[in-house]
Amino acid sequence: MHTIARTPTTDMEVTSIRLERELKEKLKEMSGNQGYQALIRDILWNYVQQKSGEWKPRFSRADIRASIAATAQQEERCVLTGQLIQSQQPMLLGLTKNGDMVPLSIESLAE
Structure with missing residues (x-):
């Protein structure tokens, strides 16, 4: 996941959120050097952008190593085109x- 450039932490509001211990530990493991709070902010910004229609691509075609055919089981948004x-x-x-x-739209990898 790519870090989204945002407000410096000194300009952010402090918010308390309760997380299950296991969830917090998994987020810490996944975040690496980024830190789990920054990861949570990235996840929340991605969700807000996707749901609000302010989607911005996080991946390029060069980031995709392989693809397989699938059928969407729920509404998805292509990470390359936003479709x-x-x-x-x-x-x-x-x-x-x-x-x-x-998730990728069928047309997103077409030449």
């Missing part, structure tokens, strides 16, 4: 350089 993929529509799952599987 909405409706439930039950054909799509691709792209394997990224980091080993993540991401």
Whole structure:
């Protein structure tokens, strides 16, 4: 996951959130050098951008190592184009350089 440039932490409001211990530990493991609070902010910003229509691509075609055909089981958004993929529509799952599987529209990898 790429870090989204945002406000310096000194200019942020302090918010308390309760997380299960296991969830917090998993976030710490996944965050690496980034820190789990920055990871949580990235996750929340990605969610807000996706749901609000302010989507911005986080990946390029060069980030995709392989793809496989799939069928969307719920509404998804292509990580390359931002195109909405409706439930039950054909799509691709792209394997990224980091080993993540991401939703891709069928047209997103066409030459």
